[in-house]
Each structure stands twice: as structure tokens, then as C-alpha cells.
Amino acid sequence: MSNETITIKVCLGTSGNASGGEEVMRQFKRHFLEQEIEARMERRCSYSKVGCRGFCSKDVLVDVIVDNERTTYQNVTPIMVERIVKDHIIGNTPVAEWTVKDDYAAFHEKQYKVVLGPCGDIDPESIDDYIKMNGYRAARKALTNMIPGEVIEAVMLSGLRGRGGSGFSTGEKWGICRNELRTPRYIVCNVGEVNRPLAEGNPHAIIEGLLIGGYAISAAKGYIYIRERYHLSVERLWTAIEQAREKGFFGKNIFGSGFDFDIEFSFGTEAFICGEETALMESIEGKRAMPRVRPPFPAQRGLWGQPTVVNNAETLSNIPLIIGKGAAWYSSIGTDESKGTKVFTLSGKVRNNGLVEIPMGMPLREIVFGIGGGIGGDKALKAVQVGGPSGGLVPATMIDMGLDYESLRKVGSIVGSGGMVVFDEDDCIVSVVKFYMEFLQRESCGKCTPCRLGTKRMLELLTKITEGRGEDNDIKILDRLSSVMASTSLCGLGRTAPNPFITSYNHFRDEYLAHIREKKCPAGVCTALISFEVISDKCKACGLCRRACPAEAIAGAPKQVHVIDRKKCIKCGACYKACKFKAIKKG
């Protein structure tokens, strides 16, 4: 038998699973067995499930590696497997029409994968895969060759800043916590929704980071705080910890250093506020997740009143690399103030949706048009919401700005957890902002008045505007509410809640005024402000719209121009979509 193997790598992250990846994997195994591939090709075959490689709209993605030559197939379904096995493996001719196209290369080319690098390549359920790529070497180095102070200094020198929220220096945070002499100390890893692919694709990096962080602050225990609903992430982290414990990477006297450390899971339930570190600690303690007043900061008085560090999973995934490759290497990536890379979830109206990792400071344009492949359906870009619901809207005119902590703060947005939603000309900005406010109002914990009442009032006013009842004065009130909330809310969530409104009003004033003064929705989204009409000289009287209308609001007969009864019309837009002759006007 030849030494070379045939390897099949199937993407089995959340998206790969959702697209039927498990079944694709089963089919590969079945056909390999049926065709007796091992004997026939004189090759050893191996299968591995890999985590998300980011380009989820092409799932299921499958790598077929024969004699070290890698071919990647996209949108693989179970029925396609047979032909791939016959043509490619046996016949040695890859099925060209199913392989990834130029957009796959373009999507990956412009990225800079540091944290996500191994995701999509290694088997997240195998510690040996991780060790093969130097896994746990950094932890060993830190625990056996460095004193905690040196670890903290290295992280400080690297310039790493928190990837979850306000972007505080990670090294500094550790230092403050270590300087609190009281023990026990704790370290908490928060796995948020954006971190899921990380936890699914390379869970060992997170727990290695947690181990190094635990050593740096001499923590008694580490916690992984994760939403119960993220089943796959929980499973993979769980497996990873079990495997690491078996190897002696957790427990007593790790690497013979005398340091004892172990990890415990804390299952949160879904609540946006739990991303705020003091609220998260309340939740771990089993209480209502309401933020605490600070100071004292968690590094001084955290979990059960003890010094505690809360880090985001992405932040921790960077740690093994910083210790392993050195602070200087790390700080060579990014801008002066923002070092390293950042993972964003690119979604909305771009062609290539997915998970992307970029060096800090990359222009937004390159992400949307380079990696994202531009806007689908030849529409025009309108704005990009960066940083999740409490981030800010960056208008198309400012698309050349770089993405880093400082630049985003300047335009009233945040890096936040790395959400990025792209809007095109068909999206109504006022309605988008109302959507975010609905979310923030629902998720407001209710502890402090500015946020509890502010989000409610802002939502009422935005609803009023989208329903065509807006007045000029509403803007003034929205403005005042925003400034009060931004300056007096208890936690970062309340302080950033007005961001979508503030930024959108700065850049899309016309659109607000059109809603308020002309009672028109320029994008044709707000149902109270639009109407549908048949353009009589374009109508071919085909009857498509009449049949599509769920409200029976369209009258017409063959060879007779159709008419929409405005009283019956529910403005669902079914006729607009059904018409093949663009004979229906929305506006």
C-alpha cells in the first residue's frame, strides 16, 4: 500500500450540519466501502469532520485530498457523493462543475486567518490533531518557563484588546486582577454567539487560552459561560476538556509546574445582557442577570466577591498564539492602536455571507466588496451595521474607513462582538433602526431607569414615525433621550443602545424626514406608508397578480387591465413579486 492517503474533510459546523453534512459524510463512508476504495486504490482512507471555514452559503463544503492534492467541492448534497467517488477518486478526474469557483478563492484570499486558521482544517473533536499543530506547546512554555508576571507582560506587549466589548487591554486586565492579593481568583470565558464557530472549529485553542490566563492570574478555577442552546459548541468544548484532562493538561500539578487548575461549565440562558461582564457574573451565581455598579471592577471584586477576569472566547483563542509565536509577531498585525485580527460575521445583502477574519484596520470596502463579493442582485449598498444591535450604521459614503477600535468609535460605532449586517437600497433605515430598538428594548434588564424607559420611549417614537404619525418634534425627543441614555445608563448596553439611532440620523436625515414630513418610505418597506398600483400601459392582464393576492383585492378579467382595490389591499407585496412585466408600482 502506498503511504499517501485519501482524506475526506466534511464541514460540520452549525451550518454544515444544517445543510446535511452528517448525511454527506455517511454517504462517503458508504460508497468507499461499497466500491472497496481502500483495496482498489491501495490507499488508506480517512474521514474527518472539520469546523466552519467561514463560507457558509456554500455548505456543505467537502475537501477531497488525494495524494496531497486538495479539491474542494461546494454545496454538496448526499446524492452528489456517488459521482464524486466514481469520477474523482476512481476515475481521477475531479467533477469540475461542482468544485468551488473564483468567489471561494476571493472570499479567502483577502482574509488573514490567525484565530480561525485551523478551523475547517483540523478535526475539532481530536486533541491529537490540535497537538500536531503545536497545540498546548504555548501552555507548556508558559507554565514551565515563565512566571505569571512574564505571561501578563507578553500579553500586554502584544497589544491584545478584549474582543467582546469595549476593547480594554487584556494584559492590563490580568495585571489588575493579579495585583488584588485576595484569593481565590477566577477566570471566566464568555462564549457568545459570534464565538460559536470558534468553539465548534477549534475548541482546544479556547481552553488552552483559558489555561494560560488562569496561570497568569493564579486562578483557582476557570469557568466557561455558554448558552445552553449552543448544543454543538457545548459538546465540542466538553469533549475537548475531557481529552485535555486525560492528557493531564487540567487537574493537579499541570506540566509538573505545581499549578492546579480546572474548568467548570456554567450554562447560561439566552439573554443579551449576559454579554455584559458583571451581569454575566450575576448569572453564574444563579441570580437575575443585572449589571453591578462599578467600581469596584470585576478584576477587583467579581464572582462571589473575588477578583475575576472575564474574557471573550476570541480573546482567549489569541493567547496561545501570542505566547507561542511571541508578542512582537502578534503586534506586527493590525494598526498602531488595534493589534491582531478580528472575526466578523458578514451577513445581510452581500453575495458571500460568512465568517471572516481580517487584520485590524482593513477598510470596510474590502470586506463588503472584496471578501463579501459585493451586493447581490446589482443593488446599491446603503449602509453597514457594525458591532451588533448596539453598534452604529456606517453609510455607504464612509465605506473606505478602516475597521479598528478607534475608527469605529469615531463614527459612533463599536467593534462589539463583531456582527456586520449589510443593507442595500431596498432596506429602510428607519425600520432597521426600529428593529434594533425593539430588540434592545426587549433585552433591557430593567435595572436602571435611563435604559429601561429610554429604550421603550425610543421604540414608541420610531414606531410612530414608521407608521406615518411622526412629527418634527419626535426627532428632538429622540435626540434628548439618546444623550441621556448614553451618559447616564448603568452599563455599556444602555450607553450604546442609542447608537443605531444617532448614527443613522446623522447620515440618513432625509430618510427620517421623508417619513415624517412627506409620509413616504423611500425604500418602500414601511407598510403604512406605501401603496401598490397597476401601471395600466404595462399590464398584460395575465392574471398572475390577481391569483397571487391573498386578500382578493385585485379585480380584472382576461384582456382587461387589472385594478387594485386600496381598501382591501393588505400591502403584502405578493402582486409586486408575482408580476413578470414590472407593471406594479410600489411607492
Added chain:
Amino acid sequence: MIRENVLNKLLSEYRSRENLILLLQRIQETFGYISDENVDWFAEKLDIPASKFFGVITFYPKFRMKPQGKNTLTVCCGAACHIKGSDKIMDKAREILALSGDEDTAKDMSFTLQKATCIGACSIAPVVILNKQVHSDMDAVKVSKLIKGYEREDFLGYL
């Protein structure tokens, strides 16, 4: 008294960690929801006011005080799913399950319908989660197939 045995087991688990959220999660896992009777039972045994239980239960949307259906359908209504029409999916699901007002469970207890804020699968939006399986790129038609298919044969191939 089977119920008593189960509750006592949960009680001893609680005593080792003393975490109210964990206890409530375990109660919900065991019974599908958290009933007033169960809260009263624990409140008395632990000498913790029932109001403290209800405070935590009502804070987190995940905790239920009404029985749960056999299957759980969760519609993600995060930003990415929203602009791709998650509200239409939600409306369709409610229509099929004949839910009105603040009802979230079908009369025959076959399905409970939930709304998620963001499950982090934005790149395959809009998504719904049926029990543990995530379904990508959904719309009103697909969701009705999903529900009806499940009702019919308790099995569903990939769409």
C-alpha cells in the same frame, strides 16, 4: 411518590452547588416546565421565598411556566434573519399551529413555538431550529413543510 423522589434528587443536587438557575434548568429539563407547585415545594424545603424563584424565572425568557409541546420549533429573529424575512416565517408557523394571542403551544401539544434573538448562524439566515436540528435558508413555504412533515411522519429529509 415518584414526583417526590425526583424532587428530592434535584434538591440534593442543588445543595452541592447552591445555584438557583441550575436548579430551575434541571426542573425544566425534568418536567418540561416549571410549575407553581414545584416552586412552592422547593421554596419551602430551601426556605427561600417563592418570589425569588419567580424573579429569576421571569427574567430569563427560556424558563417556562406552562407545559411544553412534544417538539420545539425556534425561529431566529436576529438582525440577519429579520431582514431576510423571519417575521413571515413566524407568522406562517403561528398560522399552521393555530396559535393566537400569547399562546406558544399548539392545542394538541405537538409543537411549542419560540423566538430566538440570535443564534449566531447569520450567514445561513434565516434559520429555524427544530428540536436540536438547525435548518438554513428558510421561508414560509419551507417552514410549513417542516412542521407538516414532522407531524406526519416524525421524520424529515433535508430540504
